[in-house]
Amino acid sequence: MSILLLGGSPAAVSSTGRLLDHVAEKLAERLGDIRPGHRYTKVQVRELPAHALLQAETSDLAIKRAIAAVADADAVIIATPVYKASYTGLLKAFLDLLPQDGLAGKLVLPLATGGSQSHMLALDYALRPVLHALDARHVLAGIYATSSQLVWNEGSGLAVDQAIAWRVQAGVEGLAAALHGHKSWLEQLAQASFVAPVAPIRLAR
Numbered sequence: 056m057s058i059l060l061l062g063g064s065p066a067a068v069s070s071t072g073r074l075l076d077h078v079a080e081k082l083a084e085r086l087g088d089i090r091p092g093h094r095y096t097k098v099q100v101r102e103l104p105a106h107a108l109l110q111a112e113t114s115d116l117a118i119k120r121a122i123a124a125v126a127d128a129d130a131v132i133i134a135t136p137v138y139k140a141s142y143t144g145l146l147k148a149f150l151d152l153l154p155q156d157g158l159a160g161k162l163v164l165p166l167a168t169g170g171s172q173s174h175m176l177a178l179d180y181a182l183r184p185v186l187h188a189l190d191a192r193h194v195l196a197g198i199y200a201t202s203s204q205l206v207w208n209e210g211s212g213l214a215v216d217q218a219i220a221w222r223v224q225a226g227v228e229g230l231a232a233a234l235h236g237h238k239s240w241l242e243q244l245a246q247a248s249f250v251a252p253v254a255p256i257r258l259a260r
């Protein structure tokens with residue numbers, strides 16, 4: 056199985072990029088437990104040639120390779136910072152180069168970082184419709200983190216707060232389950248709480 060990490064931040068030092076790497080590491084750990092041998096590819100849109108990107112030169116080699124990486128992926132983890140209450144124009148410039156059914160048959164896990172909680176729905180109202188328009192098979196619930204929930208340390212790397220850790224775990228479980236068609240622990244948990252034993256009812260005479 057092939058997993059593409061698609062980064063849509065223009066920043067070289069990027070909270071979004073760090074969250075993307077963090078989720079990919081957690082997924083690799085989880086999938087390694089299930090079945091090793093997955094292939095990971097990363098496309099940072101900011102590293103594509105700007106002229107070719109903006110002029111939609113799909114014959115450019117780097118652009119061609121990036122589009123091919125999307126076509127080749129079984130799952131795409133797509134990450135963007137929130138810019139002006141939406142995803143970045145940089146990411147849109149790349150998504151616009153994909154064929155209309157460019158995400159057909161693919162699982163997608165969207166991630167976003169923002170300056171505050173104000174735009175935490177941006178993934179749902181802005182990015183999700185575009186992913187569906189590209190015919191994604193299944194778009195999992197997104198993970199949104201504010202900059203203050205992601206603490207970077209040069210020595211130890213990224214520390215995420217508890218709420219984000221939980222969402223990352225749920226996202227990774229959901230993606231692993233969808234990739235391998237097994238029941239996620241979230242589903243098992245939901246089922247377990249629904250089938251809790253019920254005391255027999257005694258009917259009064």
Ligand SMILES: Cc1cc2nc3c(=O)[nH]c(=O)nc-3n(C[C@H](O)[C@H](O)[C@H](O)COP(=O)(O)O)c2cc1C
Nearest residue numbers: 064066069070071136137138139140168169170171
């Ligand atoms: C041009 C620009 C626009 C932004 N607009 C928003 C916004 O509308 N809502 C928000 O919550 N944060 C906004 N932010 C803050 C970024 O989303 C936030 O700092 C994000 O974590 C940056 O990710 P990065 O480190 O990958 O660049 C904006 C930042 C920039 C540079």
